[in-house]
Amino acid sequence: MRFLDALAGVLPSDVIVRDADVVAAHARDQAAWAPEGTALALVRARSAEQVRDVVALCAEHGVPVVPRGAGTGLSGGANAVDGCVLLALGGMDRVLEIDAAEQIAVVQPGVVNDRLREAVAEHGLWYPPDPASSPWSTIGGNAATNAGGVCCVKYGVTRDYVLGLQVVTGTGRLVRVGRRTRKGVAGYDLAGLFVGSEGTLGVITEVTVRLLPLPRGTPRTVVGAFGSLVAAGEAVAAVAASGIAPSALELVDRYCLRAVDDWKNMGLADLGDVLLLGRVDSGDEDEAALLQRCFDEAGAGWSTRSTDAEEAEALFAARRLAYPALERLGPVLTEDVCVPRGLVPRMLGRIEEHARIHGVHVANIAHAGDGNLHPLIVVPAGDEAARARAQAAFEAILDDAIALGGTVTGEHGVGLLKRRGMHAEVGEDVLELHRAVKAALDPAGILNPGKVI
Amino acid sequence: MRFLDALAGVLPSDVIVRDADVVAAHARDQAAWAPEGTALALVRARSAEQVRDVVALCAEHGVPVVPRGAGTGLSGGANAVDGCVLLALGGMDRVLEIDAAEQIAVVQPGVVNDRLREAVAEHGLWYPPDPASSPWSTIGGNAATNAGGVCCVKYGVTRDYVLGLQVVTGTGRLVRVGRRTRKGVAGYDLAGLFVGSEGTLGVITEVTVRLLPLPRGTPRTVVGAFGSLVAAGEAVAAVAASGIAPSALELVDRYCLRAVDDWKNMGLADLGDVLLLGRVDSGDEDEAALLQRCFDEAGAGWSTRSTDAEEAEALFAARRLAYPALERLGPVLTEDVCVPRGLVPRMLGRIEEHARIHGVHVANIAHAGDGNLHPLIVVPAGDEAARARAQAAFEAILDDAIALGGTVTGEHGVGLLKRRGMHAEVGEDVLELHRAVKAALDPAGILNPGKVI
The missing domain is CATH 3.30.43.10 (Uridine Diphospho-n-acetylenolpyruvylglucosamine Reductase, domain 2)
Structure with missing residues (x-):
């Protein structure tokens, strides 16, 4: 050939x-x-x-x-x-430079997220974006999808940390876009445009990221247990309205807790039906107390706050393990809707309704603090009828997120699964702008064709 | 016609x-x-x-x-x-919505920066980007140029706060790009692309901005006086290397202090040759003390720190007044270079050298903490020879910033004045990407032609 x-x-x-x-x-x-x-x-x-x-x-x-x-x-x-x-790109896995004074690192795309975090920690620095995949996923992939994570509720997402990129465009040119300086407005934000473009505009061959100093204070963990998804959602809305800024605010429901228990025997499901896991890293005990009060006033069955690092680690491990635990039960159709934070209880209510209407099991984990929900639709392997019902529920949930002023994807990207949803969200005129930008940077249409648009 | x-x-x-x-x-x-x-x-x-x-x-x-x-x-x-x-767009000046729970505001493009800040302050919220023009400049213009300001050293620039835009594209279509949610990756970051595009890709007709809670603590002001620009630059590099995060770190030199004194009779020039004005808003006295120690160890003639709001306001007013004070002396050619923070002393040294070589007066103000320097070349009105020398110095300073790994414009934009510099900075291949994106969104080439590219 x-x-x-x-x-x-x-x-x-x-x-x-x-x-x-x-x-x-x-x-x-x-x-x-x-x-x-x-x-x-x-x-x-x-x-x-x-x-x-x-x-x-x-x-x-x-x-x-x-x-x-x-x-x-x-x-x-x-x-x-x-x-x-x-x-x-996984083999291009070298950390090329860590400049502690400038608080930047330059890495090849195949560097694993956790490895970057470890490397910069030796210099007292921190790379915040922490997708659940951080032990395995690479910075190149994180940048290509604008990955989020647990601490993004306070610290922002991957795009907020990418200063510059080396990329190969659709015409096979190797270029540098963006910058190494803290600020810069010389031309269009092409680095920001490549971030999150899911490989459809260019192939990332190097990433320059901005770093923060390692947080110094003792983080406080605040946990609340709720009798229902909607009650937990009310607590999330109350936290948003309070103006406090937790560095994590995660939701895990009973389905997920049970799945983790069945796998790791952690006894989590005894804690309650729906858990909210909050973290406050400001060193401010008042802020932690206010977070707990938000939980309590929204109807938490119980709540607690502590500075016990081991206990916190166990709880957040449960959050991280929820997804692989569910995958053991069958193929998981993963939603990633994001809605305004005040509408989290309403969206959670709609998700429960769709589970009922379509007759499917929907487990919920969520970066609840920024309104980013991950309903996980689990179907027994090989059950085609259940699969069709799951797909109908999946699309209905996307449409509800759009109707609430939200988005079909908060952090996972459009890929193949959310193309219809994205088109419904942005509309034909904006889709046309996407196509024009795509044609401008990839005139031959060879870069990851059929994805996103 | x-x-x-x-x-x-x-x-x-x-x-x-x-x-x-x-x-x-x-x-x-x-x-x-x-x-x-x-x-x-x-x-x-x-x-x-x-x-x-x-x-x-x-x-x-x-x-x-x-x-x-x-x-x-x-x-x-x-x-x-x-x-x-x-x-x-100045007549489109309504604040359309402030949603305190979501911490967002939706405004027309003609809303003046300070007016937005006042409006959201009533809800306990804060819009951080604070260009020196904030009493007059509009959010639409701020977004079109990705404006910076004093507090950006800690809180980021306009792009970091623009969630969504309504824009008219070059084909005359009115579209919405971006989002209202905290996170979202449905398609390309077109909102980020329009921000900073200086009116060459679309006309902004509405802006949705993200807000922060109003800072609650008492800010501490730290002032240091230095015998030379380079010594002040060394202090800036030391602050960068220390890892502390001041919420302002401004430099004002003797030319500027004198110009403000001549205008407002403030007695500033008695304070020293070059002032660094630092601010710490974390409520952490240790951080303020460390900032002062950085000043002292870099050779400050004197330094002080206080929580006196009135004194602080007077000093920062001097910083704001420097530019209009210089404008009274003649046409000002304004630089906006940004270099890695550790190279601030070297860049300041180069600027002094260019002033000497080209026989021009160069005054300096700077958002020193993020390496963003504003050498201001002042020429007597009508002196054509001085003007030619000033222009040569201007371009030479741009080239030096590029040579130090910096950018020709940190926050003011390319416009007309920095087209050569931008081209030198990004190179022909990246310029070609700019042209392709421009042609995609403004195929008739009618939007602010001849600017940026």
């Missing part, structure tokens, strides 16, 4: 993988329900120049390129499309 | 101004040295629909559109180009 011969001509032989099993093993992310195509080959890039050469060649031959990091995405954004080259 | 007749056909007569003097009075911003063209007419828009109709008509007729807010820009971005329509 002409293209593959040409590919072998521009790359060292050991970075091209043709073995069908290995290629297939890299053909999807963790979105259980998103379709995948069959790739031509897998390229394990080792340098930005190799990425450039692959993309340039693909542009010339009209061959799709699907970039991937660790494959922990939950929207199908990294799934193969037929006849594509899978471009794996 | 066919176009003007058509314009009269789509707009109420009282929003179209043809009087040459009035039109000319709106034909430029505050960049003394930027060229201006002659506009066809001024339109004082009263609604987004009028903006849409004007832009659509201009696209049809190939007539340039130059949007403007209060005209406080310092790069010529709002200057008329020949044969354009000046589209003034």
Whole structure:
């Protein structure tokens, strides 16, 4: 095949993988329900120049390129499309520079989130964005999807920390966009545009991130147990209205607690039906007390606050384990709606209603403090009728989020699973702007085609 | 003239101004040295629909559109180009919504920055970006230029607070981009792309901003006086390396202090040659003490710290008054370079050298804490030779900022004055990406043509 011969001509032989099993093993992310195509080959890039050469060649031959990091995405954004080259960046995993005085780090895209966090911690610095996938997911993938996480409620998302990028555009040019300085307005915010574009505008080959000093105070954990999702939602709305700024405000429901218990035997489900896990890192005991009061006044069955790090770690581990625990029960269809914080109780009520109407199990975890809810629809493997009902519930929940002034995706991205929802959310005119920007940066239409738009 | 007749056909007569003097009075911003063209007419828009109709008509007729807010820009971005329509948004000045629980405000583009700050303060909320022009400049202009300010060193710039926009694109479509929720990744960050695009991609007709709670603690002011610019710069680098986060770190030199004294008789020049004005709003006395120690160890002639609000206000007023005070002495060519914070002393040294080499007076104010320096080149009105020398110094300073890994514009924008510098900074390939994005969103090339790129 002409293209593959040409590919072998521009790359060292050991970075091209043709073995069908290995290629297939890299053909999807963790979105259980998103379709995948069959790739031509897998390229394990080792340098930005190799990425450039692959993309340039693909542009010339009209061959799709699907970039991937660790494959922990939950929207199908990294799934193969037929006849594509899978471009794996995981091998480009060096921390290139940590500049403690400027509070920046420069890393290759394959650096794992937790590894960056560890590396900068040695300099007393902190990279805040902490997706649940942080032990595995890469900074390149985090940037491509504008990943969120637990502490984003106070500290913002990946885009807030990306200062500059090196990217390969759809025409195979290797360019630097953004900056290293704290401020800068020389031209359009192209770095911000590439962040969250899910590999459809360019392939990220280097990331310059802004860092914060490591938080010094002792964090306080505030836990509340509620009798219903809606009551927990009322507490979230009350926290929003109070003006306090917790550094985490997570929700975990009984389905999730039970799933974690069944797996890890932690006895969590005894704590209550719905837990809110709050964290205050300002060192202000009053703020922690006010958070607890919000829980209590919204009807918490019980609540507690402490500075016990071990206890806090166990509770937040339960939050992190909820998703893999549910995956053990069957394919999980993962929602990621985000609504105004005051409307969290209403949205949670609608989610329960859709579970009932469509006859599906919906478990809930949520970055509740910023209105970002993750209803998880679990279906027994192989039950096609349940799967169809789940898909109907999935779309109905997206439409309700839009109707409440929210978005179909708070942090996971559009990928394949939320294309209809995104179109419904932004409308035809704004979709047209997306297409125009896409055509401007990827005129051959080879970069992750069929994703997002 | 066919176009003007058509314009009269789509707009109420009282929003179209043809009087040459009035039109000319709106034909430029505050960049003394930027060229201006002659506009066809001024339109004082009263609604987004009028903006849409004007832009659509201009696209049809190939007539340039130059949007403007209060005209406080310092790069010529709002200057008329020949044969354009000046589209003034200042009349669209209503605060449409303040949602205290969601911590957002929705405003028309003509709302003055300080007015927004006052309006949200009544709800216990705070809109941080505080350009020196805040008593006059508008949120639409602030968003179009991604304005910075004094507190940005801790709290970030305008883009960090813009959640959503209503804009009219180059094809005359009125669209909403961005969101109202805390998080959201449904599609490309088009709102972030319009922010800072200086009217070249769209005309902003509504802005949704994120707010913070009003700071509650008593701010501490720390002042240090230094014998030279470079010594003050060393203190700035030391503050950066210390990891503390002042909420302001401003530099004012003797030229500026004298100019303010000559105007307001404040006796500032007696304080020292170069002042650093720091502010700590964390309520942490230790942090203020550490800031003072950074000043002292870098060689401050004297330093002081206090919680006296009146004293602090007088010092920061001197900082704000420096620019208008210098303008009284002659046309001011305003630089806006931003360099890595550790390189502030070196950049200040280079600036002094350029003043000497080119035989010009350079006064310095700076948002020193984020490396954003404003060398101000003052020339006697009418002295053409001095003007030529000033322009040579201006460009040389831009090149030095680039050579130090910095940017030619930290917060004022490219406009007309920094086009060469921006091109030198980003390079031809990235400029090509800018042109592609511009062509995608403004295919007729009518939006503020000749600015930025």
